[in-house]
Amino acid sequence: MDADRPGPGEELNDTGTVTEPRQAATVILLRGGERTLEVLLVQRNPEQRFMGGAWVFPGGAVDRSEGEGDDAHRAAAVRELAEEAAVEGLDPASLVRFSRWITPPQVKIRFDTHFFLAPVPDGARPEVDGGECVDLGWFTPRGALERHRAGELLLVFPTIKHLEQLSAFASADALLGFAAGREVVPVVPRVVMGGEHARILLPGEPGYDEAS
Structure with a gap:
């Protein structure tokens, strides 16, 4: 992916000091059952410094009180979904791991x-x-991407790549079946600068292993 400027919340670090990542969790909420696949996206307040105006899956940082490890991520995911979208009643243990x-x-x-x-x-x-x-709003993954390309939805890189992956599934049930018991491998994109442009590479793409 090439960009002439970073998206909101994706500004590059010019100090040379690498920031320790905060633990966070996100819920990709699904509807459609065996018939179709729609996902819930929320729009962050445009006045916020981090990802202002962007449409994202509900989520946020893990609180210290939620502890550490998988249980903490699940608790944070359920809490953030309730806080940002007023969706309650999910059992943290029922969440299906999809990506990291x-x-x-x-x-x-x-x-x-x-x-x-x-x-x-x-x-x-x-x-x-x-x-x-x-x-x-509820969107089909393909529909959200089309609206982004039309300039109607502001999406950031991780959301775009997840929607692209979700587009391969015809229904919510098919997606859940694919993800059940699947090993989740951490994904760490790399940024390659070329003049005024930043290129983001994912594991497996040409040049990823050479990028520092």
Whole structure:
């Protein structure tokens, strides 16, 4: 991926000191069952310094009170979903691990984010808090990407790459079946500078192993 400027929350670190990533968790909330696949995205308040205006999956940093390890990530994911989208009633143990992304060392604000899948609970009516998040919507992964390309939705790199991966699945059930019991390997993108442009590489892409 090439960019002439970083997205919100993706500003590069010019101090030379690598920031320790904070532990974080995110829920990719699903609906559609065996028929289709839609995911919930929330829009962060444009006035926020970090990812202001971007549409993201509900999530955030792990609180110290939530402890460490997998249980802490699950607890944080459920809490953030309730805080940002008013969706409650999820059992943390029922969340399905999907991916783990660690922000590149070259970026100022870094997170070690664990992504979980969960079907929307029966009767849930997502609603934003009006502070941290100002809007929300259900989107097919392909539809969200199309609206981003049309300039209608601001998406950041990790969200784009997850939506691209989710686009391969015809239904929420198919996605959950794929992810159940799957080994999750951490993904650490790397940033390669070329003049005024920044190129983000993922593991397996040409030049990734050579990038520092």
